Amino acid sequence: MAIKNALLVDDSKVARFALSKLLEDRDMEVNMAGSAEEALDFLSSHDRPDVIFMDHLMPGMNGVEATKVIKCNPQTAGIPIIMCTSKKSSSFMEEAKNFGVYNILTKPPQTDGLSHVLDQLANDVTKGTLPKPPTEEATLARDDDLLNVPADASVELSPKNGGSASRGSTQANVVPLTSDLIEQIARSAVKTHINNRLHELLSSLFDEQFDHLKRALDESRGKQEAVIEERLNTISDMVEERTKNLRDDVAAEVNLSLGSELAVLKKELKKNSGFTSEHMAELKDHITSVQTIDTEFWQTLQSEAIQQAHEISRETAEDIAQRTIDLFVAQQRTAASRAYTIGLAVSLGVFSVGIAWLSGLFG
Secondary structure, eight states, X not given: OOOOEEEXXXXXXXXXXXXXXHHHTXXXXXXXXXXXXXXXXXXXXXXXXXXXXXXSSOSSSOHHHHHHHHHHSTTTTTSOEEEEESOOOHHHHXXXXXXXXXXXXXXXXXXXXXXXXXXXHHHHHHHTOOOOOOOHHHHHHHHHHTTTOOTTOEEEEOOSSSTTHHHHHHOTTEEEEOHHHHHHHHHHHHHHHHHHHHHHHHXXXXXXXXXXXXXXXXXXXXXXXXXXHHHHHHHHHHHHHHHHHHHHHHHHHHHHHHHHXXXXXXXXXXXXXXXXXXXXXXXXXXXXXXHHHHHHHHXXXXXXXXXXXXXXXXXXXXXXXXXXXXXXXXXXXXXXXXXXXXXXXXXXXXXXXXXXXXXXXXX
């Protein structure tokens, strides 16, 4: 299964821009969120992405806390989350995977590292080997482990005197709120606050530098385009002017050449204008020879037609005579001599009419 779309969560415009370009080069559709809260709103109102790239440190809700919320929601628990962070220690990677993070992408992201992570994700999705999201109880237990507090323990203020020691021994799961524990909690809270504030300040600084650099690049690009356009217009005008001069020179040369040729042709026509007596005699002889050939042709054609007509009349007469004889023989056998005489007379009459008609046609 190919990874087609991603949700990119990062409070830094520079980081979002850099990673989105790498993802778009892989023909992926990229949606972006500037905070964890915005990412959660996006997931609740849009279709599920194929993968989430989650920044580690962000103001407000950080990447780990957002991962816990996503993995605790049955609607979004199956979305693979790739944590983007500068931490490279194996302990952090193991801890992040325990919270439901699929893999770690080191910042700033590189093409090779991103390709390796996405190829591995596509392979796991195809084979169905994605790790199962952790349960909410396991997530809460890991939170307690960070402070070394038992899962079923409660916190109690330690008394100033030692009289309550026996009472504390009876409640094994009650953890006294000692100065060390308070200091540990305070250090953790201050460290988290400082990291978030420092990250926020650095992100703002990077965003300001990015906006400034982008404006400078836009202004420089605009100036370069204006200079290039001005130079192109100058070159175009120069080429047009030189082409116009060249066109005028070529047209003048062509006109001069054509004028010379037309003058020579005009002189030759003047010398050879009109028909001479010799030309007229040749034309008369030619017409006479054509008429002679035409007369001989028609005479030959007429004689051939007459000959063919005689042959046709002869063949027709022979055919009619043969048919008459056959008819006479047949009638002589079956009828009286009078009928024979009448038939013979009719046949001879038809024969005579045919001869007369053919003679009148070709006579």
